[in-house]
Amino acid sequence: MGDPVSPLSTPIRLFVCGDVMPGRGVDQILPFRCAPQLHEPYVRDAGRYVDLAEKANGAIRRPAGFDYIWGDALAVLNQNAPDARIINLETSITESNAHWPDKGIHYRMHPGNVACLSAAGIDCCVLANNHVMDWGYAGLAETLNTLEKVHIRTVGAGANLKQAQAPAILDVTSRGRIIVFAYGAVSSGIPEEWSARSGLAGVNLLADLSRRTVDQIAARVRQVKCPGDVVVFSIHWGRNWGYQISQECIDFAHMLIDFAGVDLLHGHSSHHPIGLEVYKRKLILYGCGDFLNDYEGIRGHENYRGDLTLMYFIDIDPGTGMLVELKMVPMQIKQFRLNRVQQPDAAWLQRALQDHSCKFNSRIECTPGQTLRTVLQEKNWQAYVC
Template sequence: MAITDSEASTQKTPITLFLCGDVMTGRGIDQILPHPSKPQLYEPYVQNAQEYVELAEEINGKIPRPVSFDYIWGDALVELEKIAPDARIINLETSITTSDEFWVNKGIHYRMHPQNMPSLTVAKIDCCVLANNHVLDWGYAGLTETLRILTNAHIKTAGAGANLQAAQSRAILDIPLKGRIIIISCGTESSGIAYEWAASARKAGVYFLTDLSRKTVDQIATLVRQNKHPGDIVIVSIHWGGNWGYRIPEEHIDFAHMLIDSAEIDLLHGHSSHHPIGLEVYKEKLILYGCGDFLNDYEGIGGHEHYRGDLSLMYFASIAPATGKLVSLEMVPLQIKYFRLNRTSAEDAYWLQRILDEHSSKLNCRIELTSDQKLKAVY
């Protein structure tokens, strides 16, 4: 059940979060920004990043270039301005670097030129979670530069660092008069993260989960207890699972439930799937099993079209600071077209609502379509 108006009125003003899935500003998108990286790629089939722009143009027509830094966010900026969330959290699946030390024997390498950093700051991003399968695409030098560039831009990071302690370190966002948000970022091999990317006591890398066992839950619980104060909202952001398909593994459901039951987390922010999948409200805490890609350069790439990977969601979750319980969840559907985020048609919004409702209803959460073509969770 949702929190009633009378219950909410006795608590602090809810904290509203903007969450989304994978933001991939490298490769083709980087090429249309004002300062493109060297376009050379080391992929099996594509050796020049400009080819991804050309593929997209073959499908939908000419993409302007160079574009302004705010171009790629398109209608998402309008929604962010309108809703004015207290914090904006994304999974950044792109190295921000000039490093040429690409990771050998890896099929895809995403990087954005550091001078294109305003494409993130223009959206006023507060935190980038980095425990994913692209943050080390351009080697340890690329990771070091990415962390430095984000820090210099006053964007908090979690999930990757110079050693395991740094990778496990939480990001803390202070919300004036409301409270704090604590973010822990981690990832699993099922998302494509190589085991050799795991940070250790003496090696840089990501916070890599070797399994989803009770022991791992206890490890995360220890990190939470070290940092959580009364009234804090704790988010575990996790990169897990395959790229396509709606089935949520029982192991993921069990792990999410254990984190809420035993580790005192308030929201699980899952990502890796290339399209949004089902969500759950468990004990009045929000579980996003897979937020889907938010922004990518896949526009001209064929295959898996029936999953509608061109459709993205902005998740706006309002959380009660005193309890960590979900007050409301509204989702704004967008479409990636011309390497830009655009409001969807009514037909596409309805398609997303039906798909998400079908799969979320299995987890006792219904998804409704509002009169203004947004999606709303009912639980």
């Protein structure tokens, strides 16, 4: 194997993570608050999620500053200085009261709290997920308008099908561009009615995971990709809990790399990190896990340790689209804030990732410094976490 880095290329560094959910309970501790009324079977007031978190881990100051929720992650972001920061924003940003009927969970954040995204320097929000339209078409429209006003790019949802399918294009100085495509799958809980159409707002919903769909995606990539561009395919798919990755998903991810010009697959929907793969020297993150949520104190699924999250820093060679280095930094959600983990928790996360990435020949080991890194060897990649 030769060096995957082009002789004259400087790698592009991306930050990605899983689901960022600053709505519902988290919204209630921020400077602006939506009305707390919910339409869930068991919880009718968003403040109840704050009560559960405080009972589990202690009092949360209110109102919290816009940077509060990022906690220790802010210093890590600044230290690693990514060229672009991409998140899956799994909430509506709206004061709309028109909740989507027959849906059990409804996430929303007050538009005044959008400053919490700016506080972390977020460049692009993926919206192709199962909560962006929790508060109807009015909620989606306000979400898009609010993010546009603070100059945060959106992808995966729009006022019509053309806008929902359009990629987000992020310039990275003179080194090229990052082109983000975003799709959602019904397997993640996205209602089929949310699918955008020519004259109807909605999300960019995948028809299926077939080769025909890959060819359609490839045609869209060819329309915009130029030499030096890095193409990110962000997808909301699969179940919330469990490590199983279907062969259909694996085949789809491989086809995107083989035939559609995709350089990085950014998967999310799982509430905990699942396996990763380096396929033909391109990174596939099958499920990044939740990054921030209001689940503290909620019982059930403790075995998956959904409180443990990962920051993914990915260096990609713009000349080849190949992975140069992957570094992951473990965090823990506590008091609706991201905190650096202790060694026992990092070791637990390492074992879980190792167990479920080994099928892809990904080796994960603990090293000093509480980071995860990859190094290329002759026969495989190794991923390190501590």
